[in-house]
Each structure stands twice: as C-alpha cells, then as structure tokens.
Amino acid sequence: MEPIRPGELKATDAVIFFDNICDNNGCKLTRSEKRSRLKDLMKEVYDTPEVNMCLLSEGKTYPLIVCRQNPGRAQFYYFNNIDAPQEEVLQTFAQKTGITCKLENYPEKQAGELIANDAKQLLDEVCENGVKLTGTAKLEKLHNWFKTLYNTPQNNRCLTPKGEVPIIVKRKGVNNKTMLCLNTSEYQTQVMAAFARHIGAIYLKEKENAEPLLNKQPGEMTARECARIFHNVPNCKSDYSKKYASPKLVEWFEQIYNRPDLNEVAVPSGKKVPLLVRRQSVAQQCICLNTSDEVVKPFVIRRFAALIRADVCLDNLTIRQDNPQSLYKTMLGLKKVECQTKNQKEQAYYHAYAQKVYEKISLLNKEITLTDYLKKHQKANG
Numbered sequence: 001m002e003p004i005r006p007g008e009l010k011a012t013d014a015v016i017f018f019d020n021i022c023d024n025n026g027c028k029l030t031r032s033e034k035r036s037r038l039k040d041l042m043k044e045v046y047d048t049p050e051v052n053m054c055l056l057s058e059g060k061t062y063p064l065i066v067c068r069q070n071p072g073r074a075q076f077y078y079f080n081n082i083d084a085p086q087e088e089v090l091q092t093f094a095q096k097t098g099i100t101c102k103l104e105n106y107p108e109k110q111a112g113e114l115i116a117n118d119a120k121q122l123l124d125e126v127c128e129n130g131v132k133l134t135g136t137a138k139l140e141k142l143h144n145w146f147k148t149l150y151n152t153p154q155n156n157r158c159l160t161p162k163g164e165v166p167i168i169v170k171r172k173g174v175n176n177k178t179m180l181c182l183n184t185s186e187y188q189t190q191v192m193a194a195f196a197r198h199i200g201a202i203y204l205k206e207k208e209n210a211e212p213l214l215n216k217q218p219g220e221m222t223a224r225e226c227a228r229i230f231h232n233v234p235n236c237k238s239d240y241s242k243k244y245a246s247p248k249l250v251e252w253f254e255q256i257y258n259r260p261d262l263n264e265v266a267v268p269s270g271k272k273v274p275l276l277v278r279r280q281s282v283a284q285q286c287i288c289l290n291t292s293d294e295v296v297k298p299f300v301i302r303r304f305a306a307l308i309r310a311d312v313c314l315d316n317l318t319i320r321q322d323n324p325q326s327l328y329k330t331m332l333g334l335k336k337v338e339c340q341t342k343n344q345k346e347q348a349y350y351h352a353y354a355q356k357v358y359e360k361i362s363l364l365n366k367e368i369t370l371t372d373y374l375k376k377h378q379k380a381n382g
Contacts, residue, residue, distance in 0.1 A: 001075060004068040008078040009086075011039040017090050019100040041097045042077040054092045056084055064093050106178055109171040112185035116142040119182055121285055122192060124202040131237070135223075135250035145199050146180040158194035160187045167195050216279040219297070219320055220288035223249035228316040229301070234309055252308050253287040265303040267296050268333050275303055294319070294326045298334060298353045302346070314352050319360050331357045 015035050022028050022037075029037050045052050046065040054064045062084040069075040081089050087103055094101035114122075116139060126138050133141050149156050150168040158167045169183045184191045189205065196203035216222075227233075227245040236251035256262050257276045264272045277290050289304060291297040305312045321327070334354035338347050 001067060001069045003070045004076070004078070005082055007082055008066070008068065009081055010076050010078050011035050011042060014038065014079055014090065017101060017103055018094060019102050021099050039077065041099070042079075042093075045093065045096065046077055051096055054080075054084060054089055056088055060084075062089075064089060064096070106170050106172045109173050109179065109181060110185040112188060113169070113171060113181040114184050114188075115179055115181055116146055119192070119195075122204050123196060123199075124204055126199065126201045134254040135247060137247075145195075146182075149195070149198065150180055155198065158183070158187070158191050160190050162187075165191070167191055167198070213278055213280040213285060216281045216286065216288060217292040219292040219294070220277065220279060221291050222281075222286050222288055223247075223253050226289055229313050230305060230308070230310045231313050232311045236308075253289075256304075256307060257287050262307060265290075265296075265300050267299050268337055273300075275300055275307075294323065294357075295330045295333060298330065298350070302349060312349065314356055317356065319357055321360050324361055327357050327361050330354075331361070 012035055015038050018038060020028060021034050021041075023033070042065050046067060052064050054062050056062065063080050065077050066080045067075055068078050079086070079089050079093065090103065091101050120139055120142060123142070126133050126141055128137075128141055146168050150166075150170065153166075156166050156168055157164050165187065166183055168180055170178055171181050173179050182191055182195060192205075193203050195201075224246045226249050230245060230249065233245045233248045233252070235248055236255055253276055257278065263275045265275045266272050273296055274290050276287050279286055279288050290300050301312060301317075319327070331354050334350045334357070338350035338354065341347055341350070
C-alpha cells in the first residue's frame with residue numbers, strides 16, 4: 001500500500017467542502033459526527049470499485065478515493081486530488097453519495113462583524129419609495145441591501161488607512177451556515193459610514209460606544225405583547241398603512257422612543273420615568289413598554305394609550321402576583337389618583353385597573369369589591 005502523498009485530503013481536511021451530511025434519520029450532522037460520517041462514506045465508496053471511479057472532463061478516469069498507509073501507522077482513506085482536479089473529484093464524490101459540495105470555504109465570523117439585525121440600530125432613515133422604514137420592514141430592506149452590495153463587487157468597496165476593503169463579506173457561523181456581514185471587525189466607523197452612504201441612510205455613530213443595554217426585565221412588554229391590551233390602534237403614518245396591531249405598535253414604539261419630549265410619564269410620586277426603554281432580548285435589541293414596576297405600570301399604559309389614541313383592554317392585562325406589597329401600593333395609588341382627577345374617562349380607567357389589582361390580593365378577604373374593602377378598613381382605622 002502506498003504511503004501518504006502530501007496534499008491528499010482526508011476526511012478532517014475535506015469536511016469543510018461538504019454540507020448536508022446526515023445520519024440514518026435524516027438529521028444534519030455537525031463537527032465530529034459530520035467528520036466521522038464523511039470518513040464512513042469515503043470507505044464505502046472505496047470498497048465499491050464500480051462506484052469509486054471519476055470520469056474527468058478531459059475524458060480520463062481516476063479513482064475517487066485512495067487508501068494510504070505510512071510505515072507503522074494505521075491506514076487512512078484520502079481523496080485522489082493529486083492525480084485529478086480537486087474540484088471534479090469532490091463534486092463527483094458529492095453526487096455519488098447524495099451530499100452537497102461547497103467548494104468556497106468562507107472564514108468564520110469574526111468579533112465585531114455585524115449582521116443586518118445588529119446594524120439596524122446604528123442606521124436611520126432607511127427608506128423605500130421615500131417612506132422611512134422601521135421594525136421588520138427596515139430589517140428586510142437591510143438584508144436586501146446586503147445581498148445587492150455583496151453581488152456587485154464594483155460597489156462593494158470602502159477606503160481605509162490600509163487600502164480598500166469590501167463593505168459586505170460572507171462568513172461561516174454555527175453549523176457552517178453562511179451569512180452576510182458588515183466588514184466591521186477592524187474599521188467599523190469607515191465601513192458603517194460607507195454602507196450608510198451607499199444606501200442613502202444616516203449612520204448613528206454616537207450609538208457605537210453607548211453603554212451595554214440591560215436585559216429585558218420581567219413584566220416589560222414588547223410591541224407583540226402589547227397588541228393584546230391596546231385595541232383600535234391607528235396607523236403611525238398616514239401614508240403607510242398596516243392591518244394588524246403589532247406592526248403598528250412597532251412603528252409607534254420607534255417614533256415615541258426617539259422623541260424625548262414624549263417618552264416620559266409622570267407618576268403619583270411626582271417623579272418622571274421613561275415610557276419606553278430599549279432592552280437586550282435573547283437574540284436582539286428591542287423597545288419595550290416600561291411596565292416592570294407594577295406601581296408605575298398603570299400610568300405607563302394610560303400615557304401610551306393617550307399618545308397613540310388607542311383603547312386599553314384591561315381584560316387582557318396580566319397583573320403579576322410575585323410582590324403583594326407592590327400590588328397594595330398600586331391599588332391605593334390608583335384610588336388616590338381616581339379621587340383627584342375630574343376626567344370621567346380617566347376615573348373609569350383608574351377604578352377598573354384598581355379593581356383588577358384588588359382581585360389579585362383579595363383571596364384572603366371576604367369583601368366582593370374594592371369599595372367594600374376600603375370602607376371596612378377605613379372603619380377599622382377610625
């Protein structure tokens with residue numbers, strides 16, 4: 001048996017060129033399992049002489065897999081990519097074994113390189129037909145720009161102190177899945193600015209060094225979660241109509257969050273707190289209604305509903321029960337504000353909200369309504 005020849009590819013070397021290598025149940029394999037399965041496929045092809053042949057484009061025939069063994073070492077199976085063109089050998093092997101050959105081996109995603117979802121927060125005025133996009137529409141537009149720019153090399157260029165570099169690059173991520181990224185590992189400012197100029201957007205450079213965001217807090221609600229409690233939500237923009245509440249709320253969230261004069265609410269203590277906050281969720285950044293504090297929550301909801309002129313459905317509102325003392329403070333605060341306001345619509349809202357909170361803490365009380373509860377304890381306290 002011939003010894004190993006320099007340059008011949010064994011399974012460990014060639015695995016990066018193949019995809020869709022699966023187990024017997026059709027599940028796609030990765031890492032060591034993928035390498036082991038490729039090694040088995042190479043042995044199966046080698047052990048079947050009629051399969052282990054490659055007809056080259058030049059008309060010659062060569063074996064696909066060869067077996068090699070150095071003195072004192074175990075035998076291994078290699079691709080015959082020395083005597084025959086590597087591309088044709090690998091492509092033929094893939095065809096005969098039912099797997100996918102991908103000859104382009106992209107480098108792994110580097111720290112600092114941004115996918116479209118990461119870059120979304122750093123870009124403003126991303127438009128289509130003169131209409132500013134937000135939320136999922138903005139993300140989809142950025143994905144399309146990534147593809148367009150990557151596929152036009154003459155435009156995909158950015159000048160840096162070290163010369164020209166591509167703006168968009170293709171990288172390999174988890175499970176060898178490829179993705180398009182902004183080439184921002186070393187020259188983030190220059191590449192981001194070049195990309196923004198190319199698509200006609202504004203690069204929000206000041207957000208680059210912003211402090212890390214807090215994780216999404218329990219009780220804070222995204223636009224999707226808010227769709228249950230805000231009904232009859234109007235469109236944020238008269239010239240860009242959406243049918244469902246959730247995408248409408250996404251646009252309202254973006255607009256109000258970027259308006260400091262609107263993005264605040266006064267609570268009974270006299271303090272002003274943010275109406276909307278930006279948080280880090282599991283996989284991405286998001287804007288949430290600032291409803292983690294049950295004492296503040298009713299006033300945040302009321303303020304937001306008033307700003308967007310929507311109705312509040314308290315029947316669909318979830319009241320957290322993990323802090324009974326907080327619920328008691330919420331209930332008394334609502335009754336106090338109800339007595340102070342003269343607006344009947346606001347009075348009805350505060351009364352209904354207080355009654356809903358009371359239902360959560362009334363399990364040990366015999367009173368049916370909040371009014372009965374307050375009357376009884378007022379008498380008890382003289």
